[in-house]
Amino acid sequence: MNAYAIDVRRLVKEFSQRGLPPLRAVDEVSFQVRVGEIFGLLGPNGAGKSTTMKLLTTLLTPTSGEASILGHDVVRNPLEVRRSIVAVLQENAVEIFLSVKDNFRTFGRFHGLSWAEIETRSERVIELFGLADVRNQKPIDLSGGMKRRVQVAKVFMVDKPVIFLDEATTGMDTINKRATINAIREEARRGRTIILTTHVLEEAEELCGRLVIIHRGKVIASGSPAEVTSLSLKLFRLSLTVETLSEEILAAISAESPLELTSRDQTAEVTLRDERSALRILASVEKISPVLHFEMSGSTLEDAFLHLVDQVEKP
């Protein structure tokens, strides 16, 4: 028995192209996800994230390599895989001609819930995702964000051990994004394994225990958000506000050879390679004019992401 909820080994997916060599969308991708973990699959557009999701949810068959969900092989035992998962795919997926409530009813029937369970659980997600006012409306009459809410809410009706979320929060407003993030966390606390893709890197940083960055079908980095962030250039950003942003102050900042310096009104934004330069800038500026406010931040997952992708792009 495999100890991992999701076990992906050297997974490859090639698409044939007329008159051209096959396009390798997923190239020897490997990763493992533990039970109860929130795992992120990050990468730029066209990196191969959604194709990987489609392979793991049995929508596509891999060209080579292996992948299993709770020990069930995605090729040899697709039905058992489907019995173990629930997925929000990238495409909007709602029954536009059925009411919101009927969307939940049909979804519940497909996942084997009893009528009583469907009633209780659909009411819970209607409440959780703020859909009470539109429960009798048809999604054809709803906005894109609302449709996405209906689609994501369905996933939280059923108790499948593994959840796939492909850019689930795309198109949602801040309040519903927050509700979704909280629901994801709650499900992970209850022992469900969640694999997600997102373009919002702060979201991945906040939610994921571990993640991989995929680019051109290959895994280019993996680990916890902190580990991946440490692979960045380690840049620091200093923002300082003074009473008067004089030429003398700007010269003092420039003396530390910042990578980038921008100024507006009383505030200067500086990008530096190390923390000590930032401290020296603060000390020199303070001697010229009182510092009213300052903020310093280290590298983010976004910095690491951009850096890693850029490294791969370089010849």
Added chain:
Amino acid sequence: MQPILAVMYREYKIRITSLVWLFYDIVMPFAYLLIFGLGFNTAFSSGITSDGASVSYNTFFLPSVLSMACFGIAINTSYGFFVDRDNGIFYEFLTYPMTRSQFLIGKITFNCLTSLVQGIVAITLGTLFLGVRIASGSVPLLLGGVIVGTAGWFFFLAIFALRIRRNDTFNTLINVLYFVLLFLSSLFYPIEHLPAWFRIGSYLNPITWHTDVLRYCSAGMGDGPGILWEMAAFVLFLCGSFWFAVRTLQKAV
């Protein structure tokens, strides 16, 4: 069984959202019989003679109407793949806990029930108001034939609906199929006295096989061994189409 029932429930929920659709589904075959059948029944007042049997045009035409209704329901059901694909829900279905064959069987089982209701309405009203004569014992056979016909045509058309990505291409294909299959067949006229090329084309057409079997059940027209061959050919057509449709669905993404 549960996944099949879930697909049927979903088909039912969608179908009842449109009363026009529901009305069309139920009444369409009888409307054909009423308008088209009545016109030809009057034009051919001496009736239709085929394989030594002579019947009124409406009696001849009833199995044709049932056969066309099977084809019509199959078109609507297979067109549903495009609607589902446009709404994105098609791909989500494929991650649900069911096999690809359960998905197809669930879809067609509900629609076979619809064609059954259509058939009952057409047979009842046709017999009561349009002078259609059929042996009462043949009704269950006719209805069984309607179910088999709907399933066969749905699986056949599903192959194209799942392979073709553009609905305008699918529409064009359906228009061509509709014209060729319906008119190059025994639907509207007996084919025994038609030119050889026409007869050969007709005998290669599953609509002819299906209609001839239904006509044999309802009006006793046709020769027994020939009908058995046609029945076997249609069942083979159904099984082959089902196999291909499942394979196509497995590679539909």
